[in-house]
Amino acid sequence: MKHTYNISGMTCNGCRTSVENKLSEIDGITSVSVNLEKAEAEVVMKEHISLKTLQNALPPKYSISEKRETNIFSSSENVMQTHEQSKFQQLKPLFLIFLYIFIASVLLNFKTWNGSAFMLDFMGLFYIVFSFFKMLDLKGFPESFRMYDPLAKVFPPYAVVYPFIETALGLMFLMRFQIEIALIATIIILGITTIGVTQTLLSKKKIKCACLGTALNLPMTEATFIENSIMLFMAILMLLKLYFL
Structure with missing residues (x-):
């Protein structure tokens, strides 16, 4: 009901x-x-x-x-269809942000294409943009983040500093500073968050996603899982290149 x-x-x-x-x-x-x-x-x-x-x-x-x-x-079939449309509208900002980050990363490497540089720029811009939205409401974000992130649940101060960690990682990727440390940190941080997201999706409990802070009302969906998975895939791939290629 x-x-x-x-x-x-x-x-x-x-x-x-x-x-x-x-x-x-x-x-x-x-x-x-x-x-x-x-x-x-x-x-x-x-x-x-x-x-x-x-x-x-x-x-x-x-x-x-x-x-x-x-x-x-x-609810009838028409109501269900309206719900799906509403869900897409809710996630539209997330898709647009991903599209803009992707296009910006391509343009930064368009003249002298380099796949590794593209991924580093993508991850850097991802962190900077997403941390910006979190910083719009530094008081409200931690409470939302603790709803699903396992580490934030047991150690609340982590949720408070998380936006600043994202900003630091974004700058490290964009400035090519200590890339190896940034990649390892990305795998650990997003790996923990992805565990929490997966648990939330499996429990089918609908809560608000804090990936874009509290400025936008985004539901926790498979899109959140995919977004984290893309970043994890890039970080793991880049780390493997550093060690084995």
Whole structure:
């Protein structure tokens, strides 16, 4: 079932992220989407959860009240098609960013093509662009990131410094500084994150992806897994070239 609630007390993206994360932690809830401008939260749950339970899960500064209820299991084929279109629209920014990074990397190496240089530029631009979006909301990002990253869950300060780690790695790739260290760090960092993403996808629990921070409301999907896999593949391939070629 899908319930829509009014949420009062939210003033920024950090508040929105906090409400999404707190409600997502409740057993039986599979998806939470909060609209800051409308002060609303759409909550999909396996079975009815009382308003009191939802309120107790939120910090005292937020107040929740029910607005309306719809049954998602009565959706028709047309509704499912609309859902798929909406999902594509949500992921459109991610696809566009990947396209721009790819084109920029090609143009940087167009005159004297070098596959290794292309991959280093791609990884460098990837880190710089993605860290930029995370830094737009340094307060809200850590809470979203801890929802699925295994290391951030057990060591919260890691989520706070993660955007800065991405920036540093991006500069190292673009400036060709300590490439070997940057590649090893990429494999470790994205490897850990990919484990968390895989676990989330297998559990079929719908949460927000923090890959572009909290500025954009992106769902955790197979696209997140693919994005990490591409970076991991490039890092492993480049490391193998350094050692064996």
